[in-house]
Amino acid sequence: MWTRQLADDRFEVACLPFFTYGICHRDVVTIDSNHLVSAVVQKSGHRTLRVALIAEHHDRDQLHELLHDRITEAGLSHEWLQGTYLAVDPAPGSDQAIPSRRWNPHPSWRPSLGDRLLSRDSFR
Incomplete structure (x- = not known):
């Protein structure tokens, strides 16, 4: 660290x-x-949201790109490790979250997966 x-x-x-x-x-x-x-x-007041992607998943790169785009658009500080681990730092004292909209990047994924990963509740 x-x-x-x-x-x-x-x-x-x-x-x-x-x-x-x-x-x-x-x-x-x-x-x-x-x-x-x-x-x-x-304590600094910062929070950390962690996401782990399955390295062998056939759509991992697509999900990585989607997460990266949404986090970047939201202006959130973040770090990636080996392309599969993501740590996101919402601003202290804010209710900032990744902009969420319904998405289904692959038919085999449950439609609510993205909303669960990218919802405001993920930052509480």
């Missing part, structure tokens, strides 16, 4: 954590002697 040192014992998270729950962008943390986070000492 990328951090920025603020003091001898305090660091600010400088990324969107993909796999670390309870820690978000710009939270202030302390670390132990093994350089592992030992505590969150100040």
Whole structure:
């Protein structure tokens, strides 16, 4: 996890954590002697929405492109890992969400899949 040192014992998270729950962008943390986070000492107000795409799914690239386009259009900070893991950072204190409209990129997908992934409730 990328951090920025603020003091001898305090660091600010400088990324969107993909796999670390309870820690978000710009939270202030302390670390132990093994350089592992030992505590969150100040919450930043940021939230993290995580999405994992199935790497072997035949329409993964299409879904990646759709998610990327919607997130970019909404102006949301985000990071991708290996094209299958997505972390999104809605603005603190906002009710900002990815613009949602009904979509069905492939007939084999359930029509509500996109609405569930891209709904306002995903950010609460």
